[in-house]
Amino acid sequence: MVMNKTFEFTPATSAAHVLIVGGGASGVLLAAQLLRQVPETLVTIVERRAEIGPGLAYSTPEPWHLLNTRAGNMSAWPDQPEHFSDWLRENAPDAAARCFVSRNHYARYLAELVAPSRLSGHLRCVFGECRRVEEGAQGVRAELSDGRMIRADIAVLATGHPAVGNELDGMSNPWAQKPLTGTERILIVGSGQTMTDQLLSLGAAGHMGKIIILSRRSQLPRVHTDNRPLQIFLDEVPRGAGAAEAMRWLRRRVHGHMQQGGDWRDVVDGLRPHVQRIWAAMPLSARGAFLRHACRWWEVHRHRMPPEGEAALDKLNAEGRITRMRGAFLSTTREGDGSIKALVSQDGAVTELQVDRVLDCRGIRRDPARHGAPVLADLLQRGRARIDPLGLGPEVTAHCALINVDGTPSTRIFAIGPVTRAAFWEITAIPDIREQAVRLASHLVAWRLKAHKPMASGVA
Ligand SMILES: Cc1cc2nc3c(=O)[nH]c(=O)nc-3n(C[C@H](O)[C@H](O)[C@H](O)COP(=O)(O)OP(=O)(O)OC[C@H]3O[C@@H](n4cnc5c(N)ncnc54)[C@H](O)[C@@H]3O)c2cc1C
Secondary structure, X not given: OXXXXXXXXXXXXXOXXXXXXXXXXXXXXXXXXXXXXXXXXXXXXXXXXXXXXXXXXXOOOOOOOEOOOOHHHOOOOOOOOOXXXXXXXXXXXXXXXXXXXXXXXXXXXXXXXXHHHHHHOOEEEEXXXXXXXXXXXOOEEEEEOOOOEEEXXXXXXXXXXXXXXXXXXXXEXXXXXXXXXXXXXXXXXXXXXXXXXXXXXXXXXXXXXXXXXXXXXXXXXXXXXXOOOOOOOHHHOOOOOOHHHHHHHHHHHHHHHHHOOOOHHHHHHHHHHXXXXXXXXXXXXXXXXXXXXXXXXXXXXXXXXXXXXXXXXXXXXXXXXXXXXXXXXXXXXXXXXXXXXXXXXXXXXXXXXXXXXXXXXXXXXXXXXXXXXXXXXXXXXXXXXXXXXOOOOEOEOOXXXXXXXXXXXXXXXXXXXXXXXXXXOOOOOHHHHHHHHHHHHHHHHHHHHHOOOOOOOOOX
16 A cells, blocks of 8 residues: 655765665675775665565574575675685684574674665665666666655666465465474475475474475485585586587586596586576577476585485484475365365376475475566566566576566666576575676676766655
8 A cells, every 4th residue: 555655865975876676685795795896885775574684595583594505605705705704703603613504694794794884874774665666867766665765876676586475275485484393294395495494493393293395306405515616617618508418518527527536516516607607608498498307406416405404304214204205286275174185296197185284395486477576577567677588587688787578778777686597597696696796786886987977866
């Protein structure tokens, strides 16, 4: 509902004003980069949660929900790799010696990263839902759902992954429910990192019931070890090749490395810095084939779980409480006695499961037009953005500018982080997003210096 309209004006300043929609990790990393490169920049973050920093990934308060990336790779600054580890030593000394630390430490780290800029007034945080961003010749105007307006020179969408919603009767958003403590029968749909988080929460709460883990391919994330990335040069990698050829190359490389006593993880990690370039050079048909046939394989090897996740799984297996099931989730119906009937498709046949709770751990949604932030839905509806042919997300240029329905790049609306997955693919984890933040901040600074004067205060 639109309330009494209040207007927020950009203060009179000669510096550029960048508005970032979304105050999760991507929004914070970009704000920090912009203010590092040009300290007099004015940045406004609009965030619908109560805090800046946690976003979806780091909002869990549960200490057993761990980062799945080593602390040593989670620095906000690519040129200061020890920055997060140093912060841990100072602020969470008990955790500093561990490889995989609680995600809530990372939320605090991000909040503290930009705290001085908030104090100095160069970073302003506005709490509310941004529902529309409009672009004009003089700047951008953002409209919040409570009627507030914000004008700026540039807007950047940092709205994160398409959200998990409770769409079906009986499906629970795992992040929005109390852990179960009894012997309830649980169906977990999805077998990625969110699933292992839920096993850890159930274990901590004392749950003793049976758990079915359902996924299409019954693949679990592999486990981290203390491996070292192999040095792979870009010109060794088949670029512009089909998905099958690229995967054959990878398997050959893994096989060769393992024959010499190496670990397959070294090859996967060594390839990672090149994945965005490989993706950019892949023909559309090859990207489609990769998504259909090899994506899940790549993800379970690339997005690995910390050893603590594997230990939770092993314990449940040893107790005989886990059943892994391969199949496609179809639907849920709540029964009269409060239990839930879930339908699963397996090799063309439909199987019926009777459980007490279904946890939706399917993670990232594949339909950004339907599950993306409303502000994106609005841009799509007005033709200011378009979804890529594979349905991964809005199309952006190499400089992260949103591309409109006619194929024209926006001059003032950009995107960062997982929102830009269609163009960059490997853009979900901090080591990739922080690099993107450096590039985007440099581009915006250059843009500002080249051609555009800051806008005057007032309503756009
Ligand atoms: C459970 C989980 C664990 C992860 N663990 C790791 C890890 O250990 N290491 C790693 O490198 N990566 C991890 N990731 C990957 C993660 O995607 C990135 O690290 C990063 O957190 C993405 O941040 P983001 O800001 O783009 O998205 P999000 O965290 O989703 O944040 C987006 C923010 O935008 C806000 N927002 C959206 N729309 C609007 C709007 N219209 N108006 C106002 N606010 C809006 C949301 O409220 C949210 O706070 C994890 C991801 C998940 C889901």
